[in-house]
Amino acid sequence: MFRLILPSIALLLIICSNRHSAVVSAIGFSIVGYIATDWLIPRVGQSFVKIGLYGKDQSKPGKPVIPESVGAVSATVYLLVMFLCIPFMFYKYMVTTTPGGGIRGASIEENGDLTGNLFPHGKLSEYLSSILCLESTSLLGIADDLFDLRWRHKFFLPAIGAIPLLIVYYVDFGATHVLVPTFVQPWVKMTNIDLGWMYYAYMVSMTIFCPNSINILAGINGLEVGQSIVLGILALINDALYLAMGPNASWESHRFSAVIILPFLGVSAALWKWNRWPAKVFVGDTYCYFAGMVFAVVGILGHFSKTMLLLFLPQIFNFVYSCPQLFNLVPCPRHRLPRFNDADWLLYPSRANLKDEPPKAFFKPILRVLHKLKLIDLEFEGDKIVSCTNMTLINLALVWFGPMREDKLCNLLLVLQFFIGIAAILTRHALGLLLFGHDNLWAIV
Amino acid sequence: MFRLILPSIALLLIICSNRHSAVVSAIGFSIVGYIATDWLIPRVGQSFVKIGLYGKDQSKPGKPVIPESVGAVSATVYLLVMFLCIPFMFYKYMVTTTPGGGIRGASIEENGDLTGNLFPHGKLSEYLSSILCLESTSLLGIADDLFDLRWRHKFFLPAIGAIPLLIVYYVDFGATHVLVPTFVQPWVKMTNIDLGWMYYAYMVSMTIFCPNSINILAGINGLEVGQSIVLGILALINDALYLAMGPNASWESHRFSAVIILPFLGVSAALWKWNRWPAKVFVGDTYCYFAGMVFAVVGILGHFSKTMLLLFLPQIFNFVYSCPQLFNLVPCPRHRLPRFNDADWLLYPSRANLKDEPPKAFFKPILRVLHKLKLIDLEFEGDKIVSCTNMTLINLALVWFGPMREDKLCNLLLVLQFFIGIAAILTRHALGLLLFGHDNLWAIV
Numbered sequence: 055m056f057r058l059i060l061p062s063i064a065l066l067l068i069i070c071s072n073r074h075s076a077v078v079s080a081i082g083f084s085i086v087g088y089i090a091t092d093w094l095i096p097r098v099g100q101s102f103v104k105i106g107l108y109g110k111d112q113s114k115p116g117k118p119v120i121p122e123s124v125g126a127v128s129a130t131v132y133l134l135v136m137f138l139c140i141p142f143m144f145y146k147y148m149v150t151t152t153p154g155g156g157i158r159g160a161s162i163e164e165n166g167d168l169t170g171n172l173f174p175h176g177k178l179s180e181y182l183s184s185i186l187c188l189e190s191t192s193l194l195g196i197a198d199d200l201f202d203l204r205w206r207h208k209f210f211l212p213a214i215g216a217i218p219l220l221i222v223y224y225v226d227f228g229a230t231h232v233l234v235p236t237f238v239q240p241w242v243k244m245t246n247i248d249l250g251w252m253y254y255a256y257m258v259s260m261t262i263f264c265p266n267s268i269n270i271l272a273g274i275n276g277l278e279v280g281q282s283i284v285l286g287i288l289a290l291i292n293d294a295l296y297l298a299m300g301p302n303a304s305w306e307s308h309r310f311s312a313v314i315i316l317p318f319l320g321v322s323a324a325l326w327k328w329n330r331w332p333a334k335v336f337v338g339d340t341y342c343y344f345a346g347m348v349f350a351v352v353g354i355l356g357h358f359s360k361t362m363l364l365l366f367l368p369q370i371f372n373f374v375y376s377c378p379q380l381f382n383l384v385p386c387p388r389h390r391l392p393r394f395n396d397a398d399w400l401l402y403p404s405r406a407n408l409k410d411e412p413p414k415a416f417f418k419p420i421l422r423v424l425h426k427l428k429l430i431d432l433e434f435e436g437d438k439i440v441s442c443t444n445m446t447l448i449n450l451a452l453v454w455f456g457p458m459r460e461d462k463l464c465n466l467l468l469v470l471q472f473f474i475g476i477a478a479i480l481t482r483h484a485l486g487l488l489l490f491g492h493d494n495l496w497a498i499v
Numbered sequence: 500m501f502r503l504i505l506p507s508i509a510l511l512l513i514i515c516s517n518r519h520s521a522v523v524s525a526i527g528f529s530i531v532g533y534i535a536t537d538w539l540i541p542r543v544g545q546s547f548v549k550i551g552l553y554g555k556d557q558s559k560p561g562k563p564v565i566p567e568s569v570g571a572v573s574a575t576v577y578l579l580v581m582f583l584c585i586p587f588m589f590y591k592y593m594v595t596t597t598p599g600g601g602i603r604g605a606s607i608e609e610n611g612d613l614t615g616n617l618f619p620h621g622k623l624s625e626y627l628s629s630i631l632c633l634e635s636t637s638l639l640g641i642a643d644d645l646f647d648l649r650w651r652h653k654f655f656l657p658a659i660g661a662i663p664l665l666i667v668y669y670v671d672f673g674a675t676h677v678l679v680p681t682f683v684q685p686w687v688k689m690t691n692i693d694l695g696w697m698y699y700a701y702m703v704s705m706t707i708f709c710p711n712s713i714n715i716l717a718g719i720n721g722l723e724v725g726q727s728i729v730l731g732i733l734a735l736i737n738d739a740l741y742l743a744m745g746p747n748a749s750w751e752s753h754r755f756s757a758v759i760i761l762p763f764l765g766v767s768a769a770l771w772k773w774n775r776w777p778a779k780v781f782v783g784d785t786y787c788y789f790a791g792m793v794f795a796v797v798g799i800l801g802h803f804s805k806t807m808l809l810l811f812l813p814q815i816f817n818f819v820y821s822c823p824q825l826f827n828l829v830p831c832p833r834h835r836l837p838r839f840n841d842a843d844w845l846l847y848p849s850r851a852n853l854k855d856e857p858p859k860a861f862f863k864p865i866l867r868v869l870h871k872l873k874l875i876d877l878e879f880e881g882d883k884i885v886s887c888t889n890m891t892l893i894n895l896a897l898v899w900f901g902p903m904r905e906d907k908l909c910n911l912l913l914v915l916q917f918f919i920g921i922a923a924i925l926t927r928h929a930l931g932l933l934l935f936g937h938d939n940l941w942a943i944v
Contacts, residue, residue: 101646106550130642133635137662144670175620178671182627185663189634190578196641197575201546217582218630225589226623 060085071142079142080313084320087135091324094127099335107199109336113274113394113401113460120334123199125278125341128321129192132344135317136185143313144178176226177306183222184314184351191215191265191347195340209266212343212350216261219351220254229357230254235489257354260363264353265346267369269339270376271447273391274401274460276330278337279322280468281369282345286319288365288475289352295479307356318348331461364478368471372447375429378417379445385411390444392452392463400457403431403443403450413439428454505530516587524587525758529765532580536769539572544780552644554781558719558839558846558905565779568644570723570786573766574637577789580762581630588758589623621671622751628667629759629796636660636710636792640785654711657788657795661706664796665699674802675699680934702799705808709798710791712814714784715821716892716912718836719846719905721775723782724767725913726814727790731764733810733920734797740924752801763793776906809923813916817892820874823862824890830856835889837897837908845902848876848888848895858884873899 067082102108102121109122194211197203203211230253231246239245249256272278293308293315300308322345328335353362363370379386385406392401413421421442424430431443431453443449451466452458458466512527547553547566554567639656642648648656675698676691684690694701717723738753738760745753767790773780798807808815824831830851837846858866866887869875876888876898888894896911897903903911 105645137666140666141670175624179620179624179627182624186631200550221582221585225586
């Protein structure tokens with residue numbers, strides 16, 4: 055029954071979208087993406103294992119072997135769906151402006167003098183460069199999954215995938231101005247400032263940060279996909295706010311964002327079904343890169359990259375919190391996954407041994423302060439520090455809320471991500487009002 | 500010395516291109532592609548072997564194991580180079596038309612009223628959709644190399660990769676008219692005919708044919724890359740003819756074609772260096788698909804797909820010639836590679852055993868005719884056919900010219916391809932004059 059209803063709804067939405075918004079067809083294609091991914095994953099899993107793409111699930115009794123890198127299926131289906139989406143996104147322009155016979159329709163300038171019955175080539179190249187960027191990121195993610203690249207190589211990998219996006223941004227938009235907060239304006243005597251190449255450096259760091267931050271906040275079943283889905287929903291809520299209450303000028307950006315994110319949610323939901331506890335497949339680096347890049351692309355081309363970064367607060371916290379171990383101020387074991395206890399099937403915080411390998415001397419007092427603030431759990435032998443919990447958000451959650459089962463832990467982190475995101479969206483619009491004298495949502499000057 | 504000169508020339512060409520044609524920068528990037536591919540291949544080869552991507556070279560003593568699917572390196576470098584090429588292709592438009600501050604430059608209509616100082620978004624989306632198509636094709640080729648897809652699946656694979664191209668063609672151009680030959684015009688009473696969806700079917704078959712035909716004409720060291728290089732050079736010669744002597748209207752198409760093909764020749768030349776006899780790497784299906792799609796893309800978007808098919812005459816012959824075995828009228832062994840003779844290191848035509856598995860009865864007389872025409876070599880026992888040479892162009896060359904060493908055979912086939920192509924280009928323009936009353940090269944009406 056469900057098998058028939060879902061495709062029918064998808065078909066209906068896609069057909070009806072012609073007369074309405076591209077967002078409607080994106081919802082339809084999101085369902086198509088869900089169905090296709092859900093159908094493919096169990097069918098290709100064994101082929102992945104056969105060519106050596108498998109991993110051991112460390113937090114299960116017996117450490118079962120399951121397919122790894124299955125996120126590549128989601129990414130591939132997503133790309134195909136986005137191709138098929140193109141005619142529906144440009145339907146209303148297409149019919150009126152391709153007269154055939156080799157005569158190409160003219161283009162419109164956004165908010166320009168020519169009116170909207172001409173073909174928006176600029177929008178098409180924006181859309182194509184986004185897909186190109188996501189496809190390149192997936193390709194590099196697959197290379198990483200296959201060849202197990204070194205950490206220092208893979209860290210910068212997403213930036214290579216982002217090249218098409220940045221280059222199209224460069225030749226096609228070239229906007230590198232940011233608004234100056236009201237209270238700084240009298241002091242610097244300008245309302246906006248041209249960051250020039252620094253704006254590109256900022257965009258590059260965004261494309262490196264988003265994928266890697268999702269890749270780092272990982273290690274328990276369903277967390278990579280789960281956080282991506284929550285991030286997607288939060289971004290959609292932000293888009294919905296703008297589409298419902300924002301000024302007309304911002305509609306295009308947020309419609310674009312919704313069209314990119316909706317099919318992403320579809321393919322991710324199907325992957326979540328197979329990756330959530332108890333996981334039947336692993337997602338692999340491909341998915342983390344791909345998912346992170348979806349948000350980077352939307353943030354950059356939708357011109358709300360700062361809001362996007364606010365949604366990544368838990369990931370940012372996780373990264374900053376990890377730094378002492380990443381930079382070897384505190385010894386960093388090979389894996390920092392929570393420790394699975396065979397006896398009660400619960401996860402306990404994993405610990406770094408500080409007895410044999412002591413932390414840097416100047417960092418010891420800081421560790422004690424963190425321990426006092428309950429941001430870490432230290433184990434003492436007399437006055438000497440013997441071990442500390444590994445510095446990841448996952449372990450911290452276990453320190454705070456005690457040992458728990460893997461799925462409960464994942465859900466806890468996802469709920470946390472959701473509410474922090476909601477708070478961030480509210481704060482952002484309140485702060486916008488405070489810093490710039492107006493917020494672009496309510497358009498109060 | 501050579502190591503310094505080559506990068507310097509590339510740099511010089513790329514820098515100088517700003518004031519000249521995009522073709523100049525494409526030559527520069529072609530050298531960059533060559534250097535990068537040539538640097539990468541020996542460094543990544545062992546990683547390919549490690550993850551199971553290797554093959555046995557059947558036509559060498561001892562059948563050495565060498566890396567397979569290394570064409571993926573060429574494809575990846577090509578895509579990166581094409582990304583970096585974008586600003587140089589659009590340099591002259593970019594500087595004058597992106598005023599910054601979020602104001603997007605207007606677009607021009609080709610041959611339209613607005614003059615050339617506005618940004619050509621239409622061209623950018625054309626370019627982006629080509630790269631997208633080539634990247635999708637490479638991705639599917641990699642999937643094929645990894646998972647060893649079934650023949651009936653992989654045959655249609657390139658068509659999936661071509662979806663972005665066809666969809667952008669659909670929304671952005673939509674031209675489905677073809678010219679009617681002069682002598683038919685009075686009869687059908689029109690000068691051109693709208694093929695509608697049949698034109699799309701034609702384009703799809705082109706994207707299926709080109710990659711697969713290169714994939715089928717394979718099996719000896721260097722042949723896949725070699726024929727692609729020859730095809731590329733032939734297409735460039737055709738482009739050069741148009742750019743030098745053709746009407747202005749065709750310049751854009753042939754400049755586009757040259758810009759796509761030049762970097763392709765760069766990455767292919769590097770691959771050829773490693774894949775030619777005695778091969779140190781195999782190219783894999785990825786390369787065949789990718790190379791075939793380059794020609795399909797250029798033919799379709801450059802609007803000279805029929806000329807392109809003429810260049811593929813040896814591939815078309817090879818396909819038609821293979822049909823009796825492909826459709827099992829004559830038994831088809833698992834491999835149809837020429838037989839390597841350990842004693843004299845020469846290749847001999849391989850044969851299908853017709854004693855145990857006789858061909859279809861109605862086909863026997865045809866085999867005898869083909870034997871008479873020297874298009875096949877039959878072996879008799881009395882009056883009974885015992886075996887026949889396998890029906891591939893490679894075996895046919897061995898039947899005609901006698902056993903020879905692998906590299907000589909490859910060179911022979913490449914020279915054949917080149918001269919047939921040159922003849923085809925000449926014939927095409929002579930025929931154009933004959934069929935349409937004028938040829939678009941000399942623009943004689």
